[in-house]
Amino acid sequence: MYELAHPWILILLFLPLLMRFFPAYRETRDSVRVPFFDTLVELSEQQPGVGAKVLRRDLAQRFLVGFMWLCLIVGAAKPEWVGAPVEQQKSGRDLMIAVDLSGSMETRDFELPSGERIDRLDAVKIVLEELASQRPSDRLGLVVFGNAAYLQTPFTDDHAVWKQLLLETEIGMAGQSTVFGDAIGLAIKLFRENDSDKRVLIMLTDGNDTGSTVPPIDAAKVAATFGIKIYTIAVGDPASAGEDMLDMHTLERVSELTGGRTFEALDQGALQEAYRTIGELEPELYETVSFRPRQSLHWFPVSIALILYTLYHAFSAGRNWLWHRKMGHSDGR
Template identity: 40%
Template sequence: MLEFLHPLTFILLLAPFLVAYLPLRYISRRSALRISFMEDIRSVQGNKEQSMGISRATLFQKLLLLLVWSLVVIALAKPQLIGEPIVKEISQREILVAVDLSGSMSTQDFKGKDGKNIDRLEAVKHVLSAFFEKRKGEKIGLILFGSAAFVQSPFTQDLDALNHLLSELQVGMAGPQTMIGDGIGLGVKMFREGNVTDRMLILMSDGDDTGSKIPPKTAAKLAAENDVKIYSIAMGDPKNAGEHPIDTETLKAIVSETKGKFYYAWNSEELVEIYDEIDKLTPKKVEELSYRPVRELYMYPLALGLLLMFLYTLGLMGKKEWGGRHE
């Protein structure tokens, strides 16, 4: 759509017509010699006649000047080509997923979609991948913890890169232990560096903390002070009392400090339902930024006016040179 930034400038189009009717003639008050035989003098001069005074513009020159003036006025009005509105959604929520990579996550007590047993980490990877695909426009970060906690991905909207990093996770790559408190502490630090107030931490673990530098309950209190809600998901069969049983008490204590919620998940379908419920509990807050691309067009009428004047001047110079050769 074509728009003009300064439409009132078009009033200047009337200027040439106003000037033509204004009393701007120059009247000389000096005495003048009136010659009654001017025709005789002109006949003697022949081809050497020189015209004195102001020469009148031809119709072509008047139209040319009017056209150039119109182009200048159009340029001053600043024409712009306005494109279609472009809407960008900016999420006002940050989601941080903390995944346990300790040795206990290799326990195959999780039911896959086909009913076969898979390890806990494999179940996490399948469900998180689908979860990320539904989070377009949101900022998601990924923390991994085992014997130590580290940031696998800072908050990003590049979900393809996030899924690629998720697919490369392996049990034990962060060490065999389970440092839940350290993972929560690192998550709180990441939230502090942002400016979003809606902060959600999804903690996926068997809850068996094995000696964090920051006790899980202390880390949870720190999260609560920074307005971070923790949703903990206990991975695996709650009836499992083998080598790596699920420590539900620790995970429940963490969420109680932050007014979050605790979930059990021991099959893929239930884990999907848990993520849907979390999304309903904390609906995504989105701020829409709309703008329309603007393309400036003032240079085109201005360039056309300059080109017309240049061609006219070039034509006058050629005419004079041609007339001089004939003389």
């Protein structure tokens, strides 16, 4: 299907009609008065004329001027070939994962089906890799936190890169403490830089907040105003004490304020079940984007005008050359 991107430009087609209301172009030439005018006329074999002479276009010139004006105006209106509608599906949710890298995450209290015991961070990595594989439509991001919160991976559709950057995280690389509230604050900033309306933050920690600039509950209240739902997963030991104590009250309150849920994952199976439940609560979303490919054809009428202009003047030049050559031969005889 053909369309004009700027159809209003076609109004200019009638612009030449206004020229009828303007006087004809006048040009004066210098002349020399000579006493032997009659003799000059006789020798030149030309008859003198009286008054002004109005130049008129021949039929070919009239056609070309009108047709070339039409081509240029149509080209300026930008004709386009509009193809059939094309639909694409893209992710409808931004899913940010925040992982605690404090020193307590090296506790080896998770047991694999083979009987091997691994630390908490390795157990989290295994389950997160499965999560990424099961949610191909989500844009994933990764925040790590310890003494401070850092962006490890911005939101991306490339889950292979996301997994690789997840595997490169190490215990203690962000410090030994747990700034739980600052991690929420960083996630809020990242969500605000994206235009998705479906925002989910999954936070994994095995301790309690140890000096965030913004307390976790206050950060959760801000997250709620931006439509961010927070799911918290406790991977620590409820019986721990001191700095390693698991603050379940704060985790539950953060989830409650944002409309999420809190899970306790004391082993590998419980951790997988937590992600499975989150998957059911937050099913995959797709946004369908429809567009019609457009190909500009403005060059076609412009090319026709240029070709006709070139051919006409080439033909006129050739005709004049032949005429002068013929006249030269006649004078020679």
